[in-house]
Amino acid sequence: MLDLSVIILTYNEELHIRRCLENVAPVAKEVFIIDSFSTDRTLDIAREFGNVHILQNRWENNYARQFNWGLEHADITTQWVLRLDADEYLMPELVTELREKLPGLPGDVTGIIFNRRHIFMGKWMRRGIYPVKLLRVFRYGKGMCEQRLMDEHIQLTEGRAVEFEHDFCDHNLNNLSWFCHKHVNYAIREAVDLLDIELDLTGAAETDDHKEISPQALAKRMKKHRYARQPLFWRSFAYFCYRYFLKGAFLDGKIGFIWTFLQGWWYRALVDAKVLEIKLQCGTDREKIKALLKRDYNITL
Numbered sequence: 001m002l003d004l005s006v007i008i009l010t011y012n013e014e015l016h017i018r019r020c021l022e023n024v025a026p027v028a029k030e031v032f033i034i035d036s037f038s039t040d041r042t043l044d045i046a047r048e049f050g051n052v053h054i055l056q057n058r059w060e061n062n063y064a065r066q067f068n069w070g071l072e073h074a075d076i077t078t079q080w081v082l083r084l085d086a087d088e089y090l091m092p093e094l095v096t097e098l099r100e101k102l103p104g105l106p107g108d109v110t111g112i113i114f115n116r117r118h119i120f121m122g123k124w125m126r127r128g129i130y131p132v133k134l135l136r137v138f139r140y141g142k143g144m145c146e147q148r149l150m151d152e153h154i155q156l157t158e159g160r161a162v163e164f165e166h167d168f169c170d171h172n173l174n175n176l177s178w179f180c181h182k183h184v185n186y187a188i189r190e191a192v193d194l195l196d197i198e199l200d201l202t203g204a205a206e207t208d209d210h211k212e213i214s215p216q217a218l219a220k221r222m223k224k225h226r227y228a229r230q231p232l233f234w235r236s237f238a239y240f241c242y243r244y245f246l247k248g249a250f251l252d253g254k255i256g257f258i259w260t261f262l263q264g265w266w267y268r269a270l271v272d273a274k275v276l277e278i279k280l281q282c283g284t285d286r287e288k289i290k291a292l293l294k295r296d297y298n299i300t301l
Contacts, residue, residue, distance in 0.1 A: 013086035034070035094166035110159025119171035128249030191274035236268030
């Protein structure tokens with residue numbers, strides 16, 4: 001068993017939590033479920049595993065805040081921490097790689113980057129977006145989740161990160177209606193993120209100070225800044241074309257088209273529609289925008 005703790009945020013995850021825990025509980029010394037008062041069988045299933053500990057905290061519409069609450073309140077005694085979602089799991093090759101490499105990493109290595117593969121409608125989306133490289137393991141006390149509404153990454157407070165070769169999977173088992181509804185909810189937060197880049201709503205404009213996140217995450221963040229400067233709606237269409245044609249998602253067949261259209265065009269166009277809606281009501285007045293977000297979406301900046 002590895003000197004590793006896993007933190008998993010949950011709310012009504014009975015569809016996924018058994019698969020996730022069967023995957024990581026045999027590998028990790030301890031697993032901490034940070035639950036937002038689930039009303040289904042999520043916690044009953046979690047209690048079947050001997051090394052799983054359950055903490056509950058009210059959800060405040062902010063993943064980073066909830067994860068960092070878990071870091072602060074979980075009784076973590078291990079050297080390493082793995083961030084994992086309930087609908088994610090480690091590939092067997094990655095489990096083997098962790099067993100072989102984690103105990104021997106030098107002291108200045110404080111983070112580990114994995115490749116994420118998306119499984120959509122039962123099929124691995126091999127093209128268009130793969131691999132997404134994410135820092136998911138860090139030494140306890142040397143990392144935390146950055147405070148953002150979307151695309152939150154683990155920040156290292158010191159040391160450096162290394163890349164592992166193998167993958168973990170994002171494999172949600174809910175249907176397409178659930179998938180679309182989730183992205184409707186994501187759209188307002190992504191719109192706020194883009195407006196923050198454009199108008200500096202939070203008063204903390206992005207600069208070169210992101211040394212704490214991984215180079216891959218920083219490169220992705222800079223691409224997002226370039227995306228934010230492009231015209232509304234044209235940019236969502238161009239992004240779809242980039243992923244579908246240039247990155248080869250068309251080779252993934254009908255499911256590849258559905259995935260790329262919904263996640264790469266429809267969702268991005270919806271985000272732009274929310275940006276436009278907000279600007280039609282508030283212009284570029286930052287205080288009006290922040291008041292609207294608080295009133296209509298319970299988002300406080």
